[in-house]
Amino acid sequence: GVFYERYHSLEDIYYWINKTKQDHSDMVKVILIGSSSEKRPLYVLKLSGRRDEVKRAMWIDCGIHAREWIAPAFCMWFVNYALAFYNQNTEITEILNNMDVYILTVMNPDGYKYTWTTDRMWRKNRSSNKDSDCFGADLNRNFDANWCTKGASDNPCDPTYCGQFPESEPETQAVARFLRSHKDTVKLYLSIHSYSQMLLFPYSCSYDEIPNHNELFEIVKEASTKIRRYYRTNYKYGPGAKTIYLAPGGSDDWAYNFGIKYSFTFELQDRGRYGFLLPPSFIPQACNEALLATKIIALHVIKKL
Numbered sequence: 001g002v003f004y005e006r007y008h009s010l011e012d013i014y015y016w017i018n019k020t021k022q023d024h025s026d027m028v029k030v031i032l033i034g035s036s037s038e039k040r041p042l043y044v045l046k047l048s049g050r051r052d053e054v055k056r057a058m059w060i061d062c063g064i065h066a067r068e069w070i071a072p073a074f075c076m077w078f079v080n081y082a083l084a085f086y087n088q089n090t091e092i093t094e095i096l097n098n099m100d101v102y103i104l105t106v107m108n109p110d111g112y113k114y115t116w117t118t119d120r121m122w123r124k125n126r127s128s129n130k131d132s133d134c135f136g137a138d139l140n141r142n143f144d145a146n147w148c149t150k151g152a153s154d155n156p157c158d159p160t161y162c163g164q165f166p167e168s169e170p171e172t173q174a175v176a177r178f179l180r181s182h183k184d185t186v187k188l189y190l191s192i193h194s195y196s197q198m199l200l201f202p203y204s205c206s207y208d209e210i211p212n213h214n215e216l217f218e219i220v221k222e223a224s225t226k227i228r229r230y231y232r233t234n235y236k237y238g239p240g241a242k243t244i245y246l247a248p249g250g251s252d253d254w255a256y257n258f259g260i261k262y263s264f265t266f267e268l269q270d271r272g273r274y275g276f277l278l279p280p281s282f283i284p285q286a287c288n289e290a291l292l293a294t295k296i297i298a299l300h301v302i303k304k305l
């Protein structure tokens, strides 16, 4: 529907979360996992299919970075697709019958709000920093993975400020706490960003190769190939440090080290023509590309479980 081909304000997204839960009470639960530094709620949608067995789960977060509007748009796109095509499309049905899907549509609501009202290019959250007039920490530098080493900044005025200490930010804490408390079930971690068209896996916090490098490499290679074939869009793929840049403190590396051995970051469209200002007319294709990659990865994980 045309609703999903637009960007939505934070208020709209909160309304949409509630509406989705009400319209699909059989498949959707809403879980409050914490609140932002400006005290906005962080809601996770839990999607489940057939509920007759103990299930594994996957996690998707969108909107760690405020200005990357295509990311929350993808989370909404995914939820809508899953609910509309469960029992219609074999792949999404297989996924939901084998995995619960936890979706955090906007991990950084304060920053997202700020990009709608004040500064479209804001990246960080909006927490105040002691001894500085500058606001915000980069939530994707705030996780406990080689925290604040090369590739992050210890200056609160920089866009990649790592925060006071690992998990100093309530948004980071909420996600880490939730995943820690679902350690036995969550087998796949996925974080959605933009832009640059890349399918990344650990590590970004060092040049070390992870033990299951070859397996993850083959998965993202397949996803990239299929995206190119279906949509004629090129996605680079590989470990973050080598493929994009060295960047410590990221959620994907933390999740991986924590024990979620299938951990990915997607950088959606485009490659810089519009950058963060991707026009709404690009939403369907950008989201379908990411949906295809998500399906390929999830089905692989299910097959391996």
Ligand code: 0X9
Binding pocket: 065, 068, 140, 193, 194, 195, 200, 204, 205, 240, 244, 246, 247, 248, 249, 250, 251, 252, 253, 265, 267
């Ligand atoms: O720098 C980032 O956090 C991500 N790129 S973005 O342009 N969306 O800011 C890349 C994240 C890759 N993973 C880690 N750095 N852990």
Ligand code: ZN
Binding pocket: 064, 065, 068, 193, 194
């Ligand atoms: Zn980002």
